[in-house]
Amino acid sequence: MGVSVETVERTDLRRPLVDPTDSERKRPEEDVGLESVLTESSLPYRRRMYLGACIEMKLLFRLALPAIFVYLVNSGMNISARIFAGHIGSQELAAASLGTSCFFLVYGLMLGMGSAVETLCGQAYGAQRYDMLGIYLQRATIVLALVGVPMTLLYTFSYPILLLLGEPKAVSYMGSIYIAGLIPQIFAYAVNFTAQKFLQAQSVVIPSAYISGAALLLQILLSWITITVMGFGLMGIACVLTISWWVMVVAQTLYITCNQRFRHTWTGLSSKSFQGLWSFFKLSAGSAVMICLEMWYSQILVLLAGLLEDPALSLDCLSICMSVSSLSFMVSVGFNAAASIRTSNELGAGNSKSALFSTWTATSVSFVISIAEALALMAARDYIGYIFTSDSDVAKAVSELCPLLAATVILNGIQPVLSGVAVGCGWQTFVAYVNIGCYYFVGIPVGCVLGFTFNLQAKGIWTGMIGGTLMQTLILLYVTYRTDWDKEVEKARKRLDMWDDKKDTLQN
Known part of the structure; x- marks a missing residue:
């Protein structure tokens, strides 16, 4: 039986959860959608690919565009804090950059551990085991909050730790003040x-x-009021940033708990969320290691910049380039989220061909966008630095780093999307090993040799970072290409059954 474009466009769009009673629930494969199109033998191959692309592109952009905005805003909040700090003074900018880099330790940890929720909830939703999602949410929140307690103690002693790392005394002191104002964010992240x-x-x-x-x-x-009217300086900027994160937390919590849309995935607080905490911690540990090793990588390079000649200049130019790179990275992370959602949902639903098609569609689209970003970056290379600072020396140093920054942007168009596929499939532990090898045995050592031994300074450190990212991207491309998606469907089913067979099950 043939499949029309009109039929395809009306179906397979992952529908919002409406009242899924037993009589109303349908398996996703019963719909005429992406999996049906891709397996429709009566259609020519090119026609199947075209119809599949029509479906997937709609799904992809419907998910990716809002996700890109969310991640851009989250990154933009840190960047705007740096901008306000930079307009107080260059030393304040260096301190805010150093403090933000240090705080990425807990940011990456919390975001990584949260990825376990993404895998389990995505596959459970695809399999229509809706009542499992709320327990996963509560259990993850408890585990992350418990992890936040020792992290709070660690950041309390940020000043002596920064001094032990060899950072300049004045910058370390101001950075520790900035970090003190960020500490309540730890539990907001959770x-x-x-x-x-x-x-x-x-x-x-x-x-x-x-x-x-x-x-x-x-x-x-609030930052403008704090700086220009009240004159609170770095501590004021940090406190405003923390308040803004807690505003997001309260709003999202109210949206989930008070909205009837989630009455089947959020059924209220449950004592079952305290069961299996250690098992969930072990599951989320792989996710945390994968994300943390990736996020800390660039931040370690910023810390290394503080050990170069003229550390204030090196910190300023590298932090500005990192800020620009992170904006581009957030676009790819939006596609990362979309790829993870699509992959986990399709694997949970048993649609192996759809999972494969979604993977390569998201990767291709993100790569094309990254090329356009890199070209725009090179065209504006002489002006980017002045957005963050009025110091001409810093702006010139940023301009000189732009070719390396453009190469990073292109790689960031591929690698985060493949990481999203890894999260959707539950490959976090494997990717963690890849990250260790590529980043910490290749990228950082090469960056140190080029930056310090060959005296290439910031350029050398950044070149090492690119080398590690390139190696990781090539490995993930190869592994994704060689994946047996039918086996991944079976693994997803076993993973959900494992959690359901234990007393973690929610079905009465």
């Missing part, structure tokens, strides 16, 4: 990231975009 993954697994991303946008506007307004 709630925010798990709530985001809970929503994303159900393809609900637009409300988070509205909430994040409102929080960013609030932060900019």
Whole structure:
């Protein structure tokens, strides 16, 4: 039986959860959708690919665009804080950059552990085991909050730790003040990231975009008042940033708990969320290691810049380039989220061909966008630095780093999407090993040799970072190409059954 474009466009769009009673629930493969198109033998191959692309592109952009906005706003909140700090003074910019880099330790940890929720909730939603999602959310929040306690103690002693790392005394002191104002964010991360993954697994991303946008506007307004009217300096900037994160947390929590849309995935607080905490911790540990090793990589390079000649200049130019790179990276992370959602949902639903098709569609689209970003970056290379600072020396150093920055942007168009596929499939532990080898045995050592031994300074450090990222990207491309997606479907089914067979099950 042939499949028309009109039929395809009306179906397979991951529908928002409506009342899925036993009589109303349908398996995704019963719909005429992406899997049906890709397996329709009566259609020519090119026609199947065209119809599949029509479906997948709609799904992809419907998920990716709001996710991109959310991640851009989250990154933009840190960047706007740096901008405000930079307009106080160059030393304040260096301190805020150093403090932000240090705080990425806990940011990466919380975001990584939250990725376990993304895998489990995404596959459970695809398999229509809706009542499991709320327990996963609560259990993850508890585990992340417990992990946040020792991290709070660690950041309390940030000043002596920065001195032990060899950072300049003045910058370390100001950076520790900035970090002190960020400490309450640790527990905001614990709630925010798990709530985001809970929503994303159900393809609900637009409300988070509205909430994040409102929080960013609030932060900019309060930061302006804090700096220009009240004159609070770095501590004021940090406290405003923390308040903005907690505004997002409260808004998302109210949206989930008070919205009838989630009455089948959020059934209220449950004592079952305290069961299997250690098992969930072990599961999320692989996710945390994968994300942390990746996020800490660039931040370690910023810390190394503090050991170069003229550390203030090196820190300033590298932090500005990192800020620009992170904006581009957030676009790819939006596709990362979309790829993870699509892959986990399709694997949970048993649609192996759809999972494969979604993977390569998201990767291709993100790569094309990254090429356009790199070209725009090179065209504006002489002006980018002045957005962050009025120091001409810093702006010139940023301009000289732009070719390396453009190469990084292109690689970032591929690698994050493949990492999203890894999260959707549950490959976090494997990717963690890849990250260790590529980043910490190749990227950082090469960067140190080029930066210090060959005296290439910031250029050398950045070149080493590119080398590690390139190696990781090639490995992930190869592994994804060689994946047996039918086996991945079976693994997803066993993973859900394993959690369901234990007393973690929610079905009465």
